[in-house]
Amino acid sequence: VSTQAQVLYDFTAEPGNNELSVREGETITLTNQNVGGGWIEAKNSRGEVGLVPEDYIEVCSGFRKWLLQRRHAVYDEWDEEWDDVKSSGGYAESEAGEGGAINRGGAHVRSHLTDWTHIQESSNLVHGGEVGPVWAYPDYQLDCVVADPKKGSKMYGLKSYIEYQVTPTTTNKPVNHRYKHFDWLYERLLDKFGSAIPIPCLPDKQVTGRFEEEFIKMRMERLQGWMSRMCRHPVISSSEVFQLFLSYKDEKDWKTGKRKAEKDETVGVMIFSTIEPEGLPDLDLTEVEQKCEQFNRFTRAMDDGVKDLLTVGNEHWKRCTGPLPKEYQRIGKAFQNLSSVFTSSGYEGEAALTDALTAAGKTYEDIAQMVAEQPKKDLHFLMETNNEYKGLLGCFPDTIGVHKAAIEKVKEGDKLVATGKITTSEKTAMSKRASTMSYALQAEMNHFHSNRIYDYNRVMQQYLEQQVKFYEMIAEKLRNAHSQFTTM
Amino acid sequence: VSTQAQVLYDFTAEPGNNELSVREGETITLTNQNVGGGWIEAKNSRGEVGLVPEDYIEVCSGFRKWLLQRRHAVYDEWDEEWDDVKSSGGYAESEAGEGGAINRGGAHVRSHLTDWTHIQESSNLVHGGEVGPVWAYPDYQLDCVVADPKKGSKMYGLKSYIEYQVTPTTTNKPVNHRYKHFDWLYERLLDKFGSAIPIPCLPDKQVTGRFEEEFIKMRMERLQGWMSRMCRHPVISSSEVFQLFLSYKDEKDWKTGKRKAEKDETVGVMIFSTIEPEGLPDLDLTEVEQKCEQFNRFTRAMDDGVKDLLTVGNEHWKRCTGPLPKEYQRIGKAFQNLSSVFTSSGYEGEAALTDALTAAGKTYEDIAQMVAEQPKKDLHFLMETNNEYKGLLGCFPDTIGVHKAAIEKVKEGDKLVATGKITTSEKTAMSKRASTMSYALQAEMNHFHSNRIYDYNRVMQQYLEQQVKFYEMIAEKLRNAHSQFTTM
Numbered sequence: 001v002s003t004q005a006q007v008l009y010d011f012t013a014e015p016g017n018n019e020l021s022v023r024e025g026e027t028i029t030l031t032n033q034n035v036g037g038g039w040i041e042a043k044n045s046r047g048e049v050g051l052v053p054e055d056y057i058e059v060c061s062g063f064r065k066w067l068l069q070r071r072h073a074v075y076d077e078w079d080e081e082w083d084d085v086k087s088s089g090g091y092a093e094s095e096a097g098e099g100g101a102i103n104r105g106g107a108h109v110r111s112h113l114t115d116w117t118h119i120q121e122s123s124n125l126v127h128g129g130e131v132g133p134v135w136a137y138p139d140y141q142l143d144c145v146v147a148d149p150k151k152g153s154k155m156y157g158l159k160s161y162i163e164y165q166v167t168p169t170t171t172n173k174p175v176n177h178r179y180k181h182f183d184w185l186y187e188r189l190l191d192k193f194g195s196a197i198p199i200p201c202l203p204d205k206q207v208t209g210r211f212e213e214e215f216i217k218m219r220m221e222r223l224q225g226w227m228s229r230m231c232r233h234p235v236i237s238s239s240e241v242f243q244l245f246l247s248y249k250d251e252k253d254w255k256t257g258k259r260k261a262e263k264d265e266t267v268g269v270m271i272f273s274t275i276e277p278e279g280l281p282d283l284d285l286t287e288v289e290q291k292c293e294q295f296n297r298f299t300r301a302m303d304d305g306v307k308d309l310l311t312v313g314n315e316h317w318k319r320c321t322g323p324l325p326k327e328y329q330r331i332g333k334a335f336q337n338l339s340s341v342f343t344s345s346g347y348e349g350e351a352a353l354t355d356a357l358t359a360a361g362k363t364y365e366d367i368a369q370m371v372a373e374q375p376k377k378d379l380h381f382l383m384e385t386n387n388e389y390k391g392l393l394g395c396f397p398d399t400i401g402v403h404k405a406a407i408e409k410v411k412e413g414d415k416l417v418a419t420g421k422i423t424t425s426e427k428t429a430m431s432k433r434a435s436t437m438s439y440a441l442q443a444e445m446n447h448f449h450s451n452r453i454y455d456y457n458r459v460m461q462q463y464l465e466q467q468v469k470f471y472e473m474i475a476e477k478l479r480n481a482h483s484q485f486t487t488m
Numbered sequence: 489v490s491t492q493a494q495v496l497y498d499f500t501a502e503p504g505n506n507e508l509s510v511r512e513g514e515t516i517t518l519t520n521q522n523v524g525g526g527w528i529e530a531k532n533s534r535g536e537v538g539l540v541p542e543d544y545i546e547v548c549s550g551f552r553k554w555l556l557q558r559r560h561a562v563y564d565e566w567d568e569e570w571d572d573v574k575s576s577g578g579y580a581e582s583e584a585g586e587g588g589a590i591n592r593g594g595a596h597v598r599s600h601l602t603d604w605t606h607i608q609e610s611s612n613l614v615h616g617g618e619v620g621p622v623w624a625y626p627d628y629q630l631d632c633v634v635a636d637p638k639k640g641s642k643m644y645g646l647k648s649y650i651e652y653q654v655t656p657t658t659t660n661k662p663v664n665h666r667y668k669h670f671d672w673l674y675e676r677l678l679d680k681f682g683s684a685i686p687i688p689c690l691p692d693k694q695v696t697g698r699f700e701e702e703f704i705k706m707r708m709e710r711l712q713g714w715m716s717r718m719c720r721h722p723v724i725s726s727s728e729v730f731q732l733f734l735s736y737k738d739e740k741d742w743k744t745g746k747r748k749a750e751k752d753e754t755v756g757v758m759i760f761s762t763i764e765p766e767g768l769p770d771l772d773l774t775e776v777e778q779k780c781e782q783f784n785r786f787t788r789a790m791d792d793g794v795k796d797l798l799t800v801g802n803e804h805w806k807r808c809t810g811p812l813p814k815e816y817q818r819i820g821k822a823f824q825n826l827s828s829v830f831t832s833s834g835y836e837g838e839a840a841l842t843d844a845l846t847a848a849g850k851t852y853e854d855i856a857q858m859v860a861e862q863p864k865k866d867l868h869f870l871m872e873t874n875n876e877y878k879g880l881l882g883c884f885p886d887t888i889g890v891h892k893a894a895i896e897k898v899k900e901g902d903k904l905v906a907t908g909k910i911t912t913s914e915k916t917a918m919s920k921r922a923s924t925m926s927y928a929l930q931a932e933m934n935h936f937h938s939n940r941i942y943d944y945n946r947v948m949q950q951y952l953e954q955q956v957k958f959y960e961m962i963a964e965k966l967r968n969a970h971s972q973f974t975t976m
Contacts, residue, residue: 130836131836294834298829301832302826302830304829305825305826305829306826308822309822312815312818312819312821312822313819313822315815315818319811319812319815324807327800327803327804327807330803331800331804333800334793334796334797335797337793337796337797338790338797338944341786341789341790341792342940342944344785344786346782346786347619347933347938348618348619349941350937353944353945356945356948357944360948360952445835446835449833449838450835453835453837453838453841456826456841456845457841457844457973460844460848460973461973464848464966464967464969464970465970467966468963468967468970471960471963472963474959475956475959475960475963478952478955478956478959482949482956485948485949485952486945
């Protein structure tokens with residue numbers, strides 16, 4: 001089977017380098033993904049074959065689509081899979097009584113991953129008071145710093161790539177990762193947690209920097225945002241694969257861990273078998289459906305709100321960097337122009353006015369520059385945060401969809417018992433599983449809400465603080481300009 | 489001879505009122521100017537006759553053109569006229585020696601205006617130090633207040649007009665004038681002083697108010713500016729006709745004065761016969777020509793500079809009242825919209841953020857309104873002052889033209905003597921007259937420069953002061969909005 005990919009950015013081949021020119025939006029076929037050095041070999045629609053930088057293409061969206069289809073399909077096979085787990089001892093055991101939570105579900109998986117024993121692969125849900133179920137949060141909030149992008153090269157220096165330094169706050173020991181490694185992590189997380197936790201796409205298409213340096217800086221900033229968000233999630237941040245990414249010891253450790261992670265079978269809906277609603281009672285189905293529907297409405301409304309803000313912000317950005325500073329510049333020039341005309345009057349006692357007028361003109365030119373540079377200082381972060389949320393909100397319909405499918409299945413329970421397709425205890429087990437999923441979704445909602453409140457408080461504070469500084473500085477500059485005119 | 493007029497504004501006739509609908513730019517023929525009540529009877533190109541508000545039409549530009557032609561033509565007749573004055577005793581007398589200045593030139597005129605004896609109709613030029621000749625300025629600077637526009641009506645209330653109250657700072661006694669009276673004054677001043685002093689057109693065409701109230705307010709403000717400028721000119725402000733306008737005792741006094749002023753024969757270049765360069769030596773022709781040329785260049789350069797500033801200011805005005813506040817409004821709405829979405833989350837502890845977000849949104853809506861209203865508070869005066877200067881600068885080419893024609897005449901002097909056309913003493917007299925004109929022009933230049941420096945200092949101070957207040961207020965509002973977000 002040939003792999004198709006979408007081209008994300010224009011790429012012009014350097015002559016004599018066996019490269020292939022591609023255009024944004026073009027679909028290409030990957031003919032060799034093991035070229036290395038940040039390159040893949042691809043064929044375009046005209047049959048031409050050549051090397052293309054792997055960061056310039058995206059297989060993600062296709063993969064994502066496939067994964068989502070699989071995830072929905074998988075749900076129907078879940079009972080079967082779950083039964084496999086059960087028959088292997090893990091689930092049956094935990095069903096028999098409490099206390100077996102730690103081994104539950106994980107047992108089957110762990111038989112394949114015998115040396116991943118230093119990390120607890122199951123996650124606890126606890127009651128968070130007024131807000132309902134929440135994830136059990138660790139005492140120490142993990143974070144990491146993505147910094148110091150460095151050019152590396154392969155293939156005798158012919159092909160280059162960027163390596164970012166990732167330093168977790170726990171160990172404070174940096175590890176290096178290329179974009180493709182982040183992408184690998186994203187695919188692992190999506191595969192493993194995607195049914196329960198919305199995993200936002202890696203920053204990619206939206207990168208707007210026109211120059212390489214700007215592009216790298218922007219990508220780094222967005223990778224930082226993505227990584228911080230992942231760190232903040234207790235389930236993701238405590239997972240084996242995430243810990244591997246953040247703190248592998250050496251190249252060998254990384255490669256072994258990678259291979260293991262790729263073989264991980266706790267993917268799709270299987271993740272729910274590793275979630276333990278600690279001391280939480282079974283849920284009322286109607287209540288769950290209502291909560292779910294409310295959250296669904298909320299995420300859609302927020303998606304609209306966020307997109308609206310992004311549209312408005314984009315237009316404001318354009319005005320602030322385009323026509324508005326041009327206008328202030330022209331005002332500044334007009335004052336300075338008038339000043340130089342006045343200088344030519346030959347009239348005595350002109351200097352005080354012309355100096356002041358020139359200073360006022362220069363002030364408006366300064367203001368023009370300030371206006372043009374301001375969006376980078378404030379609007380930028382507001383836009384980035386909302387962009388991140390747009391991506392995150394885009395994942396919820398799928399997460400909610402998986403949950404809805406489970407509820408529907410449970411609703412059929414009585415009919416299935418009546419027609420003798422399942423036993424009463426199987427129906428009870430099914431309800432229990434759906435209950436776990438509902439708890440997980442509610443914990444995820446609460447996680448989303450608390451993060452959202454934190455993020456929007458922070459970004460609005462930052463935005464307004466910078467806006468205040470901006471207007472204060474303009475006022476200060478104008479006050480100076482004003483003081484140079486003499487009262488007569 | 490039929491009088492043509494240009495229509496300044498669209499006017500739609502009220503049916504059954506004997507009115508005539510006219511369109512801006514249309515040329516109409518005045519068929520009866522004595523209708524009264526602020527109306528004149530006119531005929532359009534289709535032969536339709538009806539009443540049109542007299543303030544909606546302009547005969548000024550045609551009159552002005554005619555006057556200027558006449559003024560240039562008059563110059564050639566000047567020797568003749570001047571000789572008339574001479575033969576009547578006035579000029580010859582003053583030529584004989586000093587001290588006769590007060591009666592010079594004025595004598596002939598005053599024979600027609602026997603009871604206008606309380607005002608000295610001649611103007612003195614004195615040496616102003618470094619800057620050269622200046623007008624003799626009075627100790628007390630005259631000014632007046634144009635205020636309190638009131639609707640008056642005539643023709644049994646069918647036709648209405650606006651009467652402004654004009655209060656000179658000298659008497660503090662208000663007199664009432666309609667726009668047509670200001671226009672009458674303008675024509676008198678142009679006729680009498682136009683050869684020596686640039687008399688800016690009355691505010692008219694540029695009036696932009698869309699509603700009657702706004703229109704009246706704007707016109708009043710501009711009449712105020714025009715009157716203040718006239719008050720500031722020592723020659724104009726001390727003239728009989730200007731004093732009449734500012735402080736007539738009653739309707740009878742006004743009517744008598746009006747008739748007298750209309751019969752004033754000291755018009756066109758004759759005004760120079762009333763100017764006395766007190767103790768100033770005859771001028772060097774080359775130096776005069778250079779100064780004149782420099783001033784000519786200066787006024788043209790300033791005209792360009794002022795027009796440039798007006799263009800820039802107009803665009804800025806449009807942006808500040810159009811797209812910019814709309815954008816701030818949309819930013820405000822987007823924040824408030826997001827706030828109301830957040831309110832619907834059903835999550836506990838949401839209120840602090842949503843309240844703050846709503847407040848931030850409202851702040852940007854406030855800012856939108858502030859931005860839209862700001863031009864009226866600052867840009868307006870900058871634009872008005874520059875508009876005034878545009879008008880004033882437009883008068884200088886004519887004033888300078890009259891002077892150039894005089895210089896050319898003097899240059900021919902030797903040739904005229906050689907060919908026996910004039911005597912040597914006539915040539916000397918001619919030089920003396922040209923010298924007076926040059927002094928007058930230089931005094932006028934200096935008057936212009938000192939006023940310009942005063943006006944631009946004042947308007948820039950006012951503009952920047954308001955700008956500072958504006959940005960400070962925005963910063964203050966945003967500081968309040970910022971303080972409502974909580975750090976977590």
